[in-house]
Amino acid sequence: MPAERLAGLLDFMQAAERLKDTLRSGATRRGRPESTAEHSWRLALMVLVFERELAGIDVLKLLKLCIVHDLGEAISGDVPAPLQTADDNRVARERQDFETLCAPLPPDVARHLMDLWGEYSAAETPEARMAKGLDKLETMLQHQLMPLQNTSFYSFNLTYGTRQTDFQPLTRQIRKDVDAGTRAIMEGAVEPGFRYRAASKDD
Template sequence: MNAFQMITFIKELERLKDTTRTAYMRSGRRESVAEHSWRLAMFAFALSDEFPELDHFRVLCMCLVHDLGEAYDGDISATIQVNQQEKIRKEEEAVQRLTSALGGKQSGAILSLCQEYNRGETKESQFVKALDKMETIIQHTQGTNPPGFDYEFNLTYGKEYAEYDEMIKAIRDEIDKETLKKMNENA
C-alpha cells in the first residue's frame, strides 16, 4: 500500500461522519455512525480489565469496523424488519468497496473482522455485539428524542446478547432501569 491509497481510504471514511443513525444526541441532532463506533470502542476499552481473556486489540478493531458497511446505504433502524442475510451481504459488499483502496491484505483483514462480528461466534464478537446494542440504548436514554419515541422496544432490543456473562448482564440491567425511567418520564 502507498500513501495515496491510505489517504484515499481515510477520505472515504468521512462518509461515516455524515451517515446518521436513528439515535439522537442530547442536543437533538442525530448521532453519526462514526460517533457511535468511537463510543463503542471506548465502552469496550473501559471494560477491558474485566475481561482479560479477550483479545482487546481485536475487540477495539471490531468496534471501529463493525458498521463500516453503512457508509453507502446508511443505517437501518432495528425497528424495521428486513432480510438480515441480504442486509449483511450488502454491508459486506460496501466494506469491500470502502476498503478497496487499501489493497488485498488490509481490505481482507477489515472484511474478516466485519464477518466475525456478523457471525457472533467468537468471544470477542459476542462481547462487541452486546456492547453495541447497549451503547445504542444508552444513547436513546441520553438523547433528546422526538415525541412518540419507542422506548419500550429498547427493553428487548439485543437483550439476548447480554445473557452470556454476569457483568454484561448487570450493565444491561442498569441500562434497562434507565429505559424504564425514561418511559415513565415520557408517559
C-alpha cells in the same frame, strides 16, 4: 513505504470519512442526529472504559471489531433497528459496501479489515459476541440521552438486543442497570440524561 501503498491507505481514509455523514435514527442529548461514526467512537470508548472487566477477551481485537463493525454503512447508510427484518438482505449488502470501501487498500490491509468484519458479522468468537453486546448497550445508553421520546420508543429498547446482551455476565449486569434506567424514564422518575450514580439506590 511504497508510494502506491501510501496512496491506497490515504484514499481509504478519505472514503471512510463518509461515516461521519451517515446518520442514525438516534440523536444527541441536544437533539442533533447522531452519526454512525459517533456511535462507533463511543462503542470503542466503552471497550476502553470496561477493559479491566473484560477477562478472557482480546481487547485489541475487540477494539478493531468495534471500529470496523459499521464501516459498510458509509455507502448505503444505516437501517434503524425497528425497520430491520430477517430477509432484508442487509448483511449481504453491507458486506458488499464494505468491500467497495476497502477497494483502494493494499490487498493485505483489505483482507485484514474484511476478516474483522466477517468475524463480527458471524458473532462466533468471544470478542465478536462482546462487540455485538456492547453495540446494543451503547445504542440504548444513547437513547437515554435523547430528548424525551414516546412510550413505544422506550418499550422497544427493553426488548432490543437481548440475545446479544444476555450471553455473558458483564453484559447482563450492564443491561440490568440500563433497562432500569429506561423504565425510570418511562415512568417519569428521572429525566433523559440522568446520572446513574445519582439514581443508584446504593448511594
